[in-house]
Amino acid sequence: MPQAELGLYLHLPFCLSRCLYCHFNSVVFDAALEARYAAALLREVNRGAGAPEGAGAGSVYFGGGTPSLLPAGRIAALLDACRGRFRLSDDCEISLEANPGTLSEEKAALWRSSGVNRVSLGAQSFSDGELVAAGRAHTAAMTLEALALLRKSGFDNISLDLMLGLPQQTPRSWRRTLERAASSGVEHLSLYMLDLDEECLLGVMAREGKVTLPDGDETADLYAESVEYLRGCGFEQYEISNFSRPGRRSRHNLKYWRREPVLAFGAGACSFDGGRRRANASSLEDYCRRIESGRSPEVRSESVEGERALSETLFLSLRLTEGLDLDRLAASTGAPLPEGYAAAIEEFLARGWIEREGSRVRLTVPGMLLSNEIFREFV
Ligand code: SF4
Incomplete structure (x- = not known):
């Protein structure tokens, strides 16, 4: 059987501010820390995480955090490093996560010219009240501006993330969000159910009764309704949370669900080689120190066989x-x-x-x- 091409994941953990529901490995942007981290990440990619020199890769994914927040040249430099160490396929899917309010024409042009061909935009909702209640750092209008800018810059493979179950969300506001997303012309949609970690601020607020979340049964009904609605709009559901126009499934994310090998770089990043999962140090300080002192960033490794x-x-x-x-x-x-x-x-x-x-x-x-x-x- 031919060996599946690698997926490469690069973690860029910086955000404008912290969303109230965030449980990702991310921190508020700090220019000095970001520069130090980017240098460490470049070194880790150059080392190749144990993969043979020139190993073939069919996808690259810049996740975060908010990769679109970083200085314009970062993504290009990291992609150069990927190309220097791996053989990216001619049709390599190169995705970048972006958040409204962090894009510019200059950045988008540089992403395009360096090979990024897919952008996943964190819209979450088209209701400003819900965005504020979730602690998002943007408005619905900014999402539409970001979409227009991406199209103008030539991106023809765009995904929107939406979130079901946000505070203040009603069936009516959700349907409006979904309709606006489906009619926006994007090629891919991800619908996530709000999943509150006990530690996150929104989780604490909900526990203390400071915020009211939509009824769980109502949210479940809205999910089922959304699946039908999107099908009627020509989106194919291919995973519990993911819907795409024909031929626009996320090739990188499919690798996770199909247990294909993914090499992951950056703080807290987890790799899988088909037999073992390996995890990097999740603290940015620990990660940077390890790389700077020539050590491996890996802190855990376990067999997932049998x-x-x-x-x-x-x-x-x-x-x-x-x-x-x-x-x-x-x-x-x-x-x-x-x-x-x-x-x-x-x-x-x-x-x-x-x-x-x-x-x-x-x-x-x-x-x-x-x-x-x-x-x-x-x-
Ligand atoms: S944009 Fe994403 S990673 Fe950043 S704080 Fe919000 S939820 Fe967390």
Whole structure:
């Protein structure tokens, strides 16, 4: 079987300010720290994280944080380093996460000329009240400006992130957000359910009764309605949270769900080589020090083979609407599905959370809404 091309992930953890629900490894922008971090990241990419010189890569993803916040030349320099160490395929998907209010024509032109061909824009909502309540540093008008600027700069593969379950969100405001997003002409949409970490500010505020969140059942109904609505607008759902125009699925993110190798660089970044997962130090200070002193940034490494690989294959494949072919799985492992997993699948089939077509099983929309509960059975 031909070896899947690598995905390269570069973590750029700087943001204008912290959103109230943020649970990502990110900090407020500081010019000196950003310059130091960028130098460390370049060194890590140049070292190649143990991959053979010239290893083939089919996707590069700049995630954050807010990569679009960084000085214009950063992305170009990092891409040069990727090209110096890896062989990027001719049709390499090169994605960059951006937030409204952090783009400029100069930056967008430089991203384009350096090879970025996909931008994922954090819109979250088209209601200014919801954006304020979530602590986002932009308005809906700024999202539209960013979209127009990206189009003008020649980007023809744009994704919008939207968030369901934000404070102040109502069925009416959500439908308006979704309609505006779907009619904006973008090629891809990600719909995430607000997932509050206990530690994040919004989580604390919700616990203390200082903020009211939309009713969970109502949000679930809106998700199911959105799946139908987007289908009617010509978007294909290919993963629980992801929808695209034909041919515009995120090739990089598909690698995670298909357990293909991804080399990840930067603070807290996690790599997978098909058999092991390795994680870098998540503190920026620790990460920079390790790189500056010539040490590896890696702080954890674990095998994900055998039973764990099977477990991961089950719950990651079920995230995708293509689901999982049980016959192919049995052929690749050389053994039938363990009894516990087979029984769980039968139970979910009976409950209507999973559907079967030939030897392939996939989540139904009600199953997608209960995916965390379902996946627990496979861990
Ligand atoms: S933009 Fe993203 S990474 Fe940055 S603070 Fe907001 S949620 Fe966190």
